[in-house]
Amino acid sequence: MSDTAVDTDEADQDVPKVVSSRFDVADGHTLDGYTRSGSFEGYAALRRVLTMTPGAVSELVKDATLLGRGGAAFPAGVKWGFCPPGVWPRYVVVNGDESEPGTYKDRLLMERDPHQLIEGSLIAAYAIGAAQVFLYVRGEMPHAQERIAAALNEAYEANLIGKNILGTDFSVDVVLTWGAGAYIVGEETALIESLEGNRGMPRLKPPFFPAAKGLYMMPTIVNNVETLSNLPWLLNHGVAEYRSIGTEASPGTRLIALSGDVERPGVYEVPQGTTTFRELFESERYGGGIRGGHELKMFIPGGASAPWFFPEQVDLPLEGRVVGGEGSMLGSGAVVVMDDTTDAVRACLRLVRFFARESCGKCTPCREGTVWEEKILQRILDGQGRPSDLDLLLDVADNISPGPYPLAAYAEADLEAIPFPPRQTTICPLGPSSVAPITSAIRRFRHEFEDKINRKDSIPVTSAGMSNV
Amino acid sequence: MARLTPDNLLLARKIIARFPKPRSATIMLCHLAQEQDGYLSEEAMAQIAELIGATPAEVLGTASFYEMFKMHPVGKYCVNVCTNISCQLLGGEELLEHAEEVMGIRSGSTTEDGMFTLEDVECVAACTEAPAVQVNYRYFNKVSPEGFDELLEDLRSGELSRTIPPHGTLGYVRQDLDGDRIANITPPSQQVEPVWFPDGDSDEGPAK
Numbered sequence: 230m231s232d233t234a235v236d237t238d239e240a241d242q243d244v245p246k247v248v249s250s251r252f253d254v255a256d257g258h259t260l261d262g263y264t265r266s267g268s269f270e271g272y273a274a275l276r277r278v279l280t281m282t283p284g285a286v287s288e289l290v291k292d293a294t295l296l297g298r299g300g301a302a303f304p305a306g307v308k309w310g311f312c313p314p315g316v317w318p319r320y321v322v323v324n325g326d327e328s329e330p331g332t333y334k335d336r337l338l339m340e341r342d343p344h345q346l347i348e349g350s351l352i353a354a355y356a357i358g359a360a361q362v363f364l365y366v367r368g369e370m371p372h373a374q375e376r377i378a379a380a381l382n383e384a385y386e387a388n389l390i391g392k393n394i395l396g397t398d399f400s401v402d403v404v405l406t407w408g409a410g411a412y413i414v415g416e417e418t419a420l421i422e423s424l425e426g427n428r429g430m431p432r433l434k435p436p437f438f439p440a441a442k443g444l445y446m447m448p449t450i451v452n453n454v455e456t457l458s459n460l461p462w463l464l465n466h467g468v469a470e471y472r473s474i475g476t477e478a479s480p481g482t483r484l485i486a487l488s489g490d491v492e493r494p495g496v497y498e499v500p501q502g503t504t505t506f507r508e509l510f511e512s513e514r515y516g517g518g519i520r521g522g523h524e525l526k527m528f529i530p531g532g533a534s535a536p537w538f539f540p541e542q543v544d545l546p547l548e549g550r551v552v553g554g555e556g557s558m559l560g561s562g563a564v565v566v567m568d569d570t571t572d573a574v575r576a577c578l579r580l581v582r583f584f585a586r587e588s589c590g591k592c593t594p595c596r597e598g599t600v601w602e603e604k605i606l607q608r609i610l611d612g613q614g615r616p617s618d619l620d621l622l623l624d625v626a627d628n629i630s631p632g633p634y635p636l637a638a639y640a641e642a643d644l645e646a647i648p649f650p651p652r653q654t655t656i657c658p659l660g661p662s663s664v665a666p667i668t669s670a671i672r673r674f675r676h677e678f679e680d681k682i683n684r685k686d687s688i689p690v691t692s693a694g695m696s697n698v
Numbered sequence: 699m700a701r702l703t704p705d706n707l708l709l710a711r712k713i714i715a716r717f718p719k720p721r722s723a724t725i726m727l728c729h730l731a732q733e734q735d736g737y738l739s740e741e742a743m744a745q746i747a748e749l750i751g752a753t754p755a756e757v758l759g760t761a762s763f764y765e766m767f768k769m770h771p772v773g774k775y776c777v778n779v780c781t782n783i784s785c786q787l788l789g790g791e792e793l794l795e796h797a798e799e800v801m802g803i804r805s806g807s808t809t810e811d812g813m814f815t816l817e818d819v820e821c822v823a824a825c826t827e828a829p830a831v832q833v834n835y836r837y838f839n840k841v842s843p844e845g846f847d848e849l850l851e852d853l854r855s856g857e858l859s860r861t862i863p864p865h866g867t868l869g870y871v872r873q874d875l876d877g878d879r880i881a882n883i884t885p886p887s888q889q890v891e892p893v894w895f896p897d898g899d900s901d902e903g904p905a906k
């Protein structure tokens with residue numbers, strides 16, 4: 230088992246490691262290791278928090294503009310404030326279900342620094358007045374489950390969790406639980422359904438915003454693993470130092486999983502907004518260039534659900550608002566690079582197949598539509614496409630996510646806009662997400678589809694590419 | 699063998715006690731039964747239903763939503779090859795084809811000797827280590843066709859039996875949370891505003 234490349238360049242002090250400082254500390258996952266390493270003693274932030282009022286902790290997190298790292302980039306402090314006053318109990322749910330294709334960071338945080346996550350979860354629980362914390366890990370990650378279980382056992386033993394934490398009135402339980410294989414359970418309301426022992430099908434928002442009506446219909450704060458892992462550093466170093474990293478609108482860092490056709494794929498902690506995609510792909514510090522000296526064809530800036538970007542967008546910074554303004558999203562910090570040897574139809578089919586397989590089946594446009602999208606793409610790839618197929622494909626897509634509407638950036642580039650953020654005829658954004666690869670690929674590489682339909686192209690039929698529907 | 703052993707029954711009761719409502723333990727109990735038997739049997743689901751106050755159909759209804767639960771015996775080792783985008787770009791689909799060839803089965807089936815079940819799976823969060831393979835959910839990174847052959851050999855010879863448990867077992871370490879450690883886990887209807895939380899979300903003073 231080879232180890233994951235993580236950015237462990239100690240000499241480079243210009244970028245502080247907010248969440249990944251213990252990734253290369255051999256025993257960083259133990260209480261002992263956690264206490265000894267890092268810029269502050271382990272659980273120093275919790276001690277500090279316990280001398281503050283819960284309201285002051287929330288205010289501090291709000292002032293820091295700690296944006297959610299699970300995909301939607303909603304400010305954590307603001308979300309915490311949505312718990313309706315006087316309604317008890319409240320719960321904290323930690324979303325460790327990481328399964329957006331291309332995304333690989335929460336697993337590292339859970340395996341290599343579980344105490345940082347636990348400390349962050351306790352801080353959130355204190356700030357909102359939670360009765361209990363549920364740490365929901367993806368089912369297929371037993372190593373993360375083990376590491377967290379061991380860390381929780383140590384923390385209970387050390388009186389950092391449980392009754393009268395560190396001799397104060399603050400008491401809260403943290404319970405580890407996990408899923409059993411379903412991408413959709415990463416969606417917060419589906420996660421709550423799963424935690425209630427049900428099929429992981431999303432609830433309609435409104436009215437079921439978790440902060441108001443979440444677990445057992447009680448106020449529930451769902452936060453991503455990386456979001457909460459930022460809290461110990463933020464509380465130790467303060468708002469000013471936190472805000473000195475990144476940009477005004479998006480302070481702090483992000484863990485970016487850089488995968489696909491680059492020389493040095495890896496998980497890198499980068500300051501938000503000050504690094505460009507070009508730097509990420511080409512610099513020696515990060516990607517080290519496109520693999521084998523090839524040219525960049527396209528890239529996904531934020532996970533399978535994000536519309537694709539193209540070479541003219543490599544000079545954009547990794548900043549949520551900028552990427553959003555260009556019609557895509559930074560999403561879950563998953564950057565997938567595709568070089569000029571990539572078959573756009575094949576890549577598109579693989580992404581669409583993911584959504585078809587993972588649709589929970591609750592809404593018709595998604596359940597039926599994603600399967601149709603997959604079937605049509607499969608037959609195009611297999612050389613069985615019909616001339617009307619592209620229109621049919623776009624029509625099916627339009628039923629799931631009506632569009633397009635114009636976006637300035639696309640108009641300038643003489644491209645029609647991809648409807649983003651997607652409009653939806655569905656309960657959750659999964660169905661509409663399947664449209665992103667389709668519209669991205671067709672608008673840019675229509676000729677590749679047409680060549681296949683007109684059978685000018687060689688036809689790579691692989692058994693792996695065969696539809697399972 | 700399908701009912702929980704006395705030890706596992708004890709464990710099941712402890713797990714249930716960690717949740718404000720028993721039904722929240724459904725998935726964890728299904729995992730426990732699958733750990734014991736290698737798959738999730740009808741008898742196990744019926745017993746889980748008794749334990750949490752649900753019907754067997756409700757437990758099946760939940761369990762059947764989740765891919766990890768196998769309603770029939772599977773191979774000792776589930777070999778999952780990721781073919782999603784990052785792995786596809788670096789040969790995940792070709793690796794799956796290779797696997798089908800050397801194992802002599804199609805994805806989704808089990809070898810005759812009951813050793814292996816092969817599946818092509820969605821992203822397993824190892825995208826920078828593509829192509830990625832999981833065996834009973836343990837990771838193998840950057841797997842080449844030759845590396846895959848060696849992996850199968852090591853699994854067959856028992857070389858990896860220490861690091862890779864039989865199908866069903868996930869983490870070796872469990873959370874240890876018994877009666878006297880629990881601070882306050884009760885049904886939501888019995889919960890009130892925490893004593894340490896200042897009234898009306900105001901700034902009344904710290905926890906101490």
Ligand SMILES: Cc1cc2nc3c(=O)[nH]c(=O)nc-3n(C[C@H](O)[C@H](O)[C@H](O)COP(=O)(O)O)c2cc1C
Pocket residue numbers: 296297298299300301302303305324325326327328329412413414415416417418451452453454456457657658659
């Ligand atoms: C289809 C879908 C899948 C999602 N998967 C995840 C996931 O695996 N992990 C995650 O943290 N958030 C995921 N999210 C986002 C969550 O719904 C939620 O916004 C997030 O956990 C909130 O945490 P944050 O505010 O800290 O980012 C997903 C959303 C959707 C629509």
Ligand code: SF4
Pocket residue numbers: 413430431587588589590591592593595596655656657658659660661
């Ligand atoms: S959009 Fe798809 S995944 Fe989301 S609730 Fe509807 S059917 Fe389920």
Ligand code: FES
Pocket residue numbers: 330331332780781782783784785786820821822823824825828830
């Ligand atoms: S795409 Fe294969 S592990 Fe993520």
